[in-house]
Amino acid sequence: MLSQSIFRYALSLLSITLILSAPATSSPAANMSANSSREMLRVAVATNFLNTARELAREFEKQSAYRIVLSSGSTGKLYAQVINSAPFDVFLAADTERPERLEKDGLIIPASRTTYAIGRLALWSAADDFVRPNALPPANSYSHLAIANPRLAPYGRAAQEALQALGAWEAIQPKLVMGENIAQTFQFVASGNAQLGLIAASQVPAARGSVWLIPADLHQSIEQQAVLLNEQPAGRAFMNFLRSPAARKLIREHGYDLNGD
Amino acid sequence: MLNAADMDALWITLRLATVSTMVLLALGTPLAWWLAHTRSPFKNTINALVALPLVLPPTVLGFYLLLALSPSGPVGQITQTLGGTTLAFSFAGLVIGSVIYSLPFVVHPLQDAFGRIGPRPMEVAATLGAGKVDRWFGVALPLARPGYITAAVFGFAHTLGEFGVVLMIGGNIPGETQVLSIAIYDHVETLQYGEAHLLAGLLLLLSFVLLLIVYTVNRRFRIT
Incomplete structure (x- = not known):
């Protein structure tokens, strides 16, 4: 009895393995798309x-x-x-x-x-009218500013340079939060956990929030x-x-x- | 040997694991007791919910936490009403994340231990005149001791290795939310393999020793 059920179990495992290990291109769905060739x-x-x-x-x-x-x-x-x-x-x-x-x-x-x-850097907030061109919002109006980690991400390094050029780097330290990459930094701002952040201009959503396109001469290209x-x-x-x-x-x-x- | 930032990361990690484990034991005890004894129709649902962090990618937990903690999220609404701030990018936020992330690692051993005691010892104690509180601390707790050791160490060790959740809600603030696993990740990404090796080796050793303790202590306990 027992050996029989073990055998059946092994057999079904084997067949599942065989099905799953077949190359994806041989599945009917993939064949339907001309792409596979x-x-x-x-x-x-x-x-x-x-x-x-x-x-x-x-x-x-x-x-x-x-x-x-x-x-x-x-x-x-x-x-x-x-x-x-x-x-x-x-x-x-x-x-x-x-x-x-x-x-x-x-x-x-x-x-x-x-x-x-x-790449171009943009200061973006998910809130309307929060970010205005040509200056950072007053420091007491927000608790977190997100940038990508300057050690890891080119956009993070550019963000640091821009904040230094604006003379805000030292003062902003306690409010700084860092994403591992620019996509995560965008998440922090888009979810509202950080009120604003320096993200890639390519990420700025078309009709949401407020934005300042950082002048390219404030950081290395x-x-x-x-x-x-x-x-x-x-x-x-x-x-x-x-x-x-x-x-x-x-x-x-x-x-x-x-x-x- | 370790630079100041890495020492900070080590300290925060140990602090996070300790605080989370204590919160987990406090929350996990009544929850596991209930799960071990209830005949409620909701038992399966609660069991499944508790086990969810075992199978979900930590990034899913982190993502939902990020939304929940945000100013417009449910948790964020509450904390703003109470204290005026939100919990993302804070140590308290990490504790919340870790408690959810390590919940099954604490509840399951406790539930197991409580279930194994069975009704008999508690009934005997009751006939001998022990009150409810007395029975719990005098009978159930000592009998469940291996379960508590396992739960505490698993909860602690699992929190040590937490990465995805912290990555999503921590904000990588040195000295506040930058834990060991994040520091290792940063070192690897910036090709500082020496520093990465040091921290990774430390974490490996620490985790191994902790697990060794569980298995040794629990084995001795079972024999006596």
Whole structure:
């Protein structure tokens, strides 16, 4: 009796394992999409650029025969994955430091390093009329100001520089809260737990709250660079696409600056 | 050896784990007692709710806590009425998060221990004239001692390793909400592997010793 039920149990476990281990592309749902036959391009993208990258990918897929798979994370984490041979073809970083380091270590296709966007910083509050252009709100009107961690995130470092340039860095210390990345910083402000925060201009919601686009000369420019990690046609095509007028227009619409404007 | 910020992180982590464990034992005792004895139709529902943190990703708990603690959230509304501030980015907020996050690790061992006592010892004590309070402290509590040791250590150790919830509601303030796991994460992200190793090794050792204590003490207790 007992051995029989153990046998049945083992058999059902085995069949479940077999079903689950079958490659996803052989499932009927995947076959229905024409995408499965397309050549795949894996793109690692810094979180602040994810939304823009999604739209770029859609546009790119329309005009090419390739399919793009996006993996997002902080630039530091993606960098660590790349040097440990993660299977990415293109890396859209949020800074120049990590791409430069990859280039120096010979981990990218030579001369593929290029600036694809220049980030802008925005002081944003989920409350209407709280943030006004050209100055920080008076310190006694809020209890928390959120920035990304300057040690981890390029936007955090820019935020620190901007606050220093505004002469507020020292005084603001007790009110500072830090997100691990710029997406989390946005969460702190959007949920209202922090009354305001310095986030990426690309994150500012269209019709919500109040905003001041921080002048770009208050901090070092947040150049975001792309590198090609493997030599193959799909990656080349995507890198070229990033420089096309259509892509540049999309990137600018999402709140980024570009070189040569 | 450890720099000042890392020492702060270690101290906050130990303080958080201690305070959370005490709160958990205080809240967990009546809850576990009720769960061990009730025939209420809500028993399964409450059991499932208590076990939720076991299966939910900590980021889900953290996300809901962030919304709940915010000025427009239910908890935020209450704290604003009472004290005028919200609890996100504060030590008190972390305690709330940890209590929820480690709840099953404290309630389950206690529930188990209470259930194992059975009705008999309490009935015997009652026939010998022991009052309700007397029976509880004189009979139930000593019999449930292994359960309490397990609950306290598991609650403490599990809070030590908390990361996702703190990440979501802590705000990474050095000296206030920056705990050990966050400090390790920051070191790894900034490629300071030496510092990361030191803190990670410390946490590993601490957790191992704590678990070793539970298993050793409880085994000895069972034999005698």
